[in-house]
Amino acid sequence: MRLVLATRRSALALAQSRAFAEHLKSAVPSLVIEELQVVTSGDKTQDRPLQDIGGKGLFIKELEEALLDGRADFAVHSIKDVPAEIAPSLTLACIPAREDPRDVLVSRTGAPLKALPEGARVGTSSLRRAVALLAVRPDLQITPLRGNVDTRLRKVEEGVVDVAVLALAGLKRLGLAARATEILEPEVSLPAIGQGALGIECRVDDARAHEALAAVVHPETATCVSAERAVMAAVEGNCRMPVAAHAVRAGGVLWLRAFLAEPDGSRMRTGERRVPWPQDALEAARCGEDLGAELRSA
Numbered sequence: 437m438r439l440v441l442a443t444r445r446s447a448l449a450l451a452q453s454r455a456f457a458e459h460l461k462s463a464v465p466s467l468v469i470e471e472l473q474v475v476t477s478g479d480k481t482q483d484r485p486l487q488d489i490g491g492k493g494l495f496i497k498e499l500e501e502a503l504l505d506g507r508a509d510f511a512v513h514s515i516k517d518v519p520a521e522i523a524p525s526l527t528l529a530c531i532p533a534r535e536d537p538r539d540v541l542v543s544r545t546g547a548p549l550k551a552l553p554e555g556a557r558v559g560t561s562s563l564r565r566a567v568a569l570l571a572v573r574p575d576l577q578i579t580p581l582r583g584n585v586d587t588r589l590r591k592v593e594e595g596v597v598d599v600a601v602l603a604l605a606g607l608k609r610l611g612l613a614a615r616a617t618e619i620l621e622p623e624v625s626l627p628a629i630g631q632g633a634l635g636i637e638c639r640v641d642d643a644r645a646h647e648a649l650a651a652v653v654h655p656e657t658a659t660c661v662s663a664e665r666a667v668m669a670a671v672e673g674n675c676r677m678p679v680a681a682h683a684v685r686a687g688g689v690l691w692l693r694a695f696l697a698e699p700d701g702s703r704m705r706t707g708e709r710r711v712p713w714p715q716d717a718l719e720a721a722r723c724g725e726d727l728g729a730e731l732r733s734a
């Protein structure tokens with residue numbers, strides 16, 4: 437069987453798409469995977485904060501078009517970039533095992549968060565990361581920092597910022613984990629919804645793709661991501677609201693933590709749920725919906 441994989445062209449997108457393709461091929465040896473590289477709207481506007489560009493799904497729209505017009509059979513996304521609602525004839529058929537979901541600091545001097553000098557410039561365009569770090573270190577100066585992982589690392593080296601906040605998963609996939617100077621535990625920086633996980637999207641009615649992708653579904657990750665994404669849907673999360681949700685399996689329990697704040701970082705409210713491990717993704721989603729509704733109305 438032959439399937440065409442659609443991917444963005446950034447170094448990170450190619451690394452994770454190719455690693456996923458290898459993983460899928462080892463699970464389904466008869467599979468031949470071809471790669472289709474697609475440029476998305478999100479890739480064309482590296483210099484502006486995403487929340488100013490507006491619009492959801494900036495990193496997936498053109499990939500979805502390739503699926504809809506049959507140029508590709510499945511698309512590999514960082515599920516963090518996939519909005520709550522996707523095109524009706526498309527589905528997230530597969531969530532494979534998650535990479536480390538934590539954020540990290542890359543600081544030029546190597547100083548950890550606690551030891552950064554007063555007023556240090558922290559590069560991040562993520563409202564979630566800004567809110568989390570300012571809660572611990574209100575003196576820090578948050579500076580917008582977008583672009584691919586290598587661009588952001590370079591801005592630290594050049595001294596444009598003193599420190600950048602990145603996803604450890606992205607660094608690991610690029611073989612750059614050694615650049616992290618501090619891992620931020622979820623207690624300090626609660627990961628983004630779906631961080632570290634991939635989402636594989638295909639046509640609802642494509643039985644061949646579904647059958648192949650089923651071989652690499654990771655049920656535990658899928659359950660956690662389902663709970664996290666339900667928080668996003670319930671708070672009607674858009675890029676202007678700092679929002680985080682992170683679920684883990686702790687023995688027989690799903691432990692879901694989340695926060696929501698106003699766009700200016702004020703009124704940060706946090707919440708959590710510990711429920712018996714859900715039977716399926718739907719039950720996990722109900723838990724996330726419930727927590728999201730609580731945060732929204734708080």
Ligand SMILES: NCc1[nH]cc(CCC(=O)O)c1CC(=O)O
Pocket residue numbers: 514515516517601602603605606630631632633
């Ligand atoms: N915001 C962009 C983005 N989307 C996905 C990742 C990599 C981490 C992941 O796969 O969740 C990154 C980079 C980052 O946040 O540093």
